[in-house]
Amino acid sequence: MSESTLRLVWVYPDLLSTYGDRGNLLILARRAQQRGLPVEIVEVRSDRPLPATADIYLIGGGEDGPQALAAQRLIADGGMHRAVNQGAAVLAVCAGYQLLGTSFYAKGARCHGLNMIDISSDRGPSRAVGELAGEIDPRLGLPPLSGFENHGGRTHLGPGVSPLARVTTGIGNDGQTEGAWHGKIVGTYSHGPALSRNPAIADLLLRWATGHDRLPALDDTWSDRLRGERMAAVARPA
Amino acid sequence: MPLRAKVASSVSRTAAALSRAAGRGDGSVIGGWIGLKIDPDLLAHLSSGRAIALVSGTNGKTTTTRLTAAAMQVLGPVATNSFGANMPTGHTSALAKAGATPYAVLEVDEHYLAQVIDATEPRVVALLNLSRDQLDRAKEVAMMAQLWRTALAAHPDVLVVANADDPMVVWAAEGSTHITWFSAGQRWHDDSWVCPECGSPIERRDAQWWCTGCPLRRPQPQWTVEDDGVVDPTGAWHLVKLQLPGTVNIGNAATALAVAAQFGVRPLEAVPRLATVSSVAGRYAQVDRDGRNIRLLLAKNPASWLEAFDMAEEAPTLLSINARDPDGLDTSWLFDVDFAPLRGRQVFITGDRAYDLAVRLEVNDVPFRHVSTFEEAVRAAPPGRLEVIANYTAFQDIRAELDRVN
Numbered sequence: 001m002s003e004s005t006l007r008l009v010w011v012y013p014d015l016l017s018t019y020g021d022r023g024n025l026l027i028l029a030r031r032a033q034q035r036g037l038p039v040e041i042v043e044v045r046s047d048r049p050l051p052a053t054a055d056i057y058l059i060g061g062g063e064d065g066p067q068a069l070a071a072q073r074l075i076a077d078g079g080m081h082r083a084v085n086q087g088a089a090v091l092a093v094c095a096g097y098q099l100l101g102t103s104f105y106a107k108g109a110r111c112h113g114l115n116m117i118d119i120s121s122d123r124g125p126s127r128a129v130g131e132l133a134g135e136i137d138p139r140l141g142l143p144p145l146s147g148f149e150n151h152g153g154r155t156h157l158g159p160g161v162s163p164l165a166r167v168t169t170g171i172g173n174d175g176q177t178e179g180a181w182h183g184k185i186v187g188t189y190s191h192g193p194a195l196s197r198n199p200a201i202a203d204l205l206l207r208w209a210t211g212h213d214r215l216p217a218l219d220d221t222w223s224d225r226l227r228g229e230r231m232a233a234v235a236r237p238a
Numbered sequence: 239m240p241l242r243a244k245v246a247s248s249v250s251r252t253a254a255a256l257s258r259a260a261g262r263g264d265g266s267v268i269g270g271w272i273g274l275k276i277d278p279d280l281l282a283h284l285s286s287g288r289a290i291a292l293v294s295g296t297n298g299k300t301t302t303t304r305l306t307a308a309a310m311q312v313l314g315p316v317a318t319n320s321f322g323a324n325m326p327t328g329h330t331s332a333l334a335k336a337g338a339t340p341y342a343v344l345e346v347d348e349h350y351l352a353q354v355i356d357a358t359e360p361r362v363v364a365l366l367n368l369s370r371d372q373l374d375r376a377k378e379v380a381m382m383a384q385l386w387r388t389a390l391a392a393h394p395d396v397l398v399v400a401n402a403d404d405p406m407v408v409w410a411a412e413g414s415t416h417i418t419w420f421s422a423g424q425r426w427h428d429d430s431w432v433c434p435e436c437g438s439p440i441e442r443r444d445a446q447w448w449c450t451g452c453p454l455r456r457p458q459p460q461w462t463v464e465d466d467g468v469v470d471p472t473g474a475w476h477l478v479k480l481q482l483p484g485t486v487n488i489g490n491a492a493t494a495l496a497v498a499a500q501f502g503v504r505p506l507e508a509v510p511r512l513a514t515v516s517s518v519a520g521r522y523a524q525v526d527r528d529g530r531n532i533r534l535l536l537a538k539n540p541a542s543w544l545e546a547f548d549m550a551e552e553a554p555t556l557l558s559i560n561a562r563d564p565d566g567l568d569t570s571w572l573f574d575v576d577f578a579p580l581r582g583r584q585v586f587i588t589g590d591r592a593y594d595l596a597v598r599l600e601v602n603d604v605p606f607r608h609v610s611t612f613e614e615a616v617r618a619a620p621p622g623r624l625e626v627i628a629n630y631t632a633f634q635d636i637r638a639e640l641d642r643v644n
C-alpha cells in the first residue's frame with residue numbers, strides 16, 4: 001500500500017450486507033476519488049483474514065445468525081481491533097454497530113461483542129422500522145442525521161462513548177439517542193446506505209482517515225435534495 | 239360441493255362482479271374474501287376434483303403462471319388467477335369464477351405456499367427462486383426457504399418442479415420424493431452466499447455452485463435454456479418464440495413447459511401456445527403515444543431489476559421509483575442494484591423517490607435527467623421506443639395513466 005492510497009475495507013459482505021450496505025463503500029470511494037485521492041477497495045469474506053492495516057473499515061447490517069457468526073470470526077481474527085488501535089476509522093451500521101460493543105442479543109441468546117466501544121445491546125419491546133432523524137453531537141460539527149432504521153435492538157451507552165445524535169424522529173438507540181461515536185469509530189442504526197443521505201458523515205470519516213481538516217467541497221445537489229425531501233417528510237404531521 | 243360451499247361460491251362470484259361494476263379493481267380479491275367468510279373451507283371445496291399446479295417464488299411467478307396456463311390449455315379449460323391476486327382470497331375467486339375446470343394453475347405468494355398446498359392438494363408445485371423483497375417487512379430469505387421445506391415434507395406426493403440454480407430453492411425442495419429440476423439461470427446471487435443447511439460459504443463457478451461445508455450442490459437439471467430455446471429431458475431442443483422480451487422469459491417458458499409436462503403435455507404441443515401470451519397484467523405491454531412506443535417493465539426488487547435490464551432494449555429509458563406501502567417504505571435496495579447496464583442510454587427518472595434514485599445513479603456513474611411527471615418524460619424522449627422500468631406502485635400509476643388514453 002502506498003502512503004497516499006486510501007484503503008477501504010468492507011468487512012464480511014457475505015454475512016453483513018442486507019440492506020444496500022455496499023452504498024457506503026461506493027460513496028466513500030467516490031468522494032475520495034473526486035478529491036484526487038487514490039482508493040483501494042478490499043472486500044473481505046468471513047473465511048478470509050482481515051488486513052490489519054487499512055484506513056477505514058465498513059461493517060454493515062445483517063440478520064441474527066450471520067451477526068453472531070460475524071462477531072465470533074471478528075473476535076478470533078483480531079485484525080480490525082489492531083487496525084483501530086493504530087488509528088483506523090470505522091463506520092458500523094445496525095447489526096455491525098451492535099457487535100462493536102460488549103454484548104448483543106441474537107437468536108434469543110446474549111453474544112459477546114468485540115468490546116471496541118462502550119455500548120451493549122438487547123431486545124426492545126418492538127421493532128423500530130421507519131424514518132430516523134436527529135441532531136448530531138455538536139462537537140462533530142455536522143448537519144442533522146437523516147436515515148431509515150429497521151432493527152429490533154435497543155442499545156445502552158456507557159460513559160466511554162458519546163451518542164452520535166439526539167433523536168428527533170424514530171427510535172435509534174432508545175428513542176432518545178441514536179448511534180455512538182468514540183475516537184474514529186462511528187456507529188449508527190441508520191441502516192444500509194446511510195452515507196447516501198449523510199455525505200457529511202462520509203467526509204468526517206475521510207477527514208479522520210487522511211488527517212486533512214478541510215476537504216474540497218463537492219457538488220451535493222442530489223443528496224441535498226434528497227435530504228431536504230426526507231426532512232420535510234418527517235416534519236409533516238403523520 | 240356442500241351447500242354452504244355452493245352458496246359461498248355463488249356469493250363470491252356475485253361480489254366480484256359487483257366490485258368490477260363499481261370500478262373497484264378487478265374484483266378478484268373482494269369476491270374471494272366474502273366467499274371465505276361464508277365458508278372457510280371454500281378454497282378446498284373449489285379445488286377438489288381439479289388437477290392443480292401452484293407456482294411460487296419471489297420473482298417471475300405471474301409471468302410463469304400465465305405461460306403455464308397457456309401450455310396447459312392443450313389439455314382443456316384451465317382456471318387461473320391471471321390478475322396476480324396470489325393469496326387465498328384470490329385463488330378462491332379465480333376458481334369460483336372459472337366454474338368447473340379439470341385443471342388450475344395458481345400463482346401463490348411465497349408466504350402463503352404452505353397454507354395453499356394444504357387447501358388445494360396440488361399435483362405439482364413449482365418453485366422459482368427466493369430473494370430479498372420488501373425489506374422492511376419480509377421474512378428472512380432463509381426463513382422462507384425453511385417454511386417451504388417444511389410444507390413440502392408434509393406433502394410427499396406432490397411433484398416438485400424446482401430451480402436448480404438457486405441454492406435456497408434447492409435446499410427447500412431437496413427433501414421431496416418427486417423432483418424435476420430446471421435451470422432458468424440466477425442473475426442475483428447476494429441472498430445465497432451462505433449455505434442454508436450448514437452455514438458454510440457457497441462457491442460458484444460458471445453455472446455450478448456447491449457448499450464448501452456439506453453435500454448441498456447444484457443438481458443436474460432436466461430442463462435447460464439453450465440459446466433461444468428449451469432443452470427437454472430427452473435432450474430435444476425446442477425453439478421458443480415469445481412475445482415477451484429477454485432470456486429471463488425463455489427461462490420462465492422452460493419452467494412452464496416442465497410443469498405442463500407433469501400433466502402429460504408434450505413440449506411440441508405446448509410451445510406454440512406460449513407465443514400467444516403478449517402482456518401479463520400490464521407487464522411488457524406496449525402503448526403507442528405521440529410517436530413513442532412505450533413498453534412497461536415491472537421491477538419490484540433487486541433481482542427483478544437485473545432481469546428488467548436484460549429485457550430492455552438499448553433505448554431511452556424512464557425509471558420510476560415509489561416507496562409506498564406495497565413497495566416497502568425503504569429504498570436502501572437501490573444500492574443493491576448495479577445500474578451500469580444503463581450507461582450509454584438516455585435515462586429519465588421520476589416517481590415519489592426519484593431523489594433516492596438520483597443519488598444512486600450518480601454514484602453509479604449513470605447520467606440521468608429528472609422529470610416531474612411521466613408526461614414530461616414522454617415529451618422529452620425522442621420518437622421511437624421508450625422503455626419504462628418501474629417498481630410496483632409507480633408501475634400501477636403509469637399503467638393507469640396509459641389506460642386513460644386507450
Ligand SMILES: [Zn+2]
Pocket residue numbers: 433434435436437438449450451452453454
Ligand atoms: Zn452446507
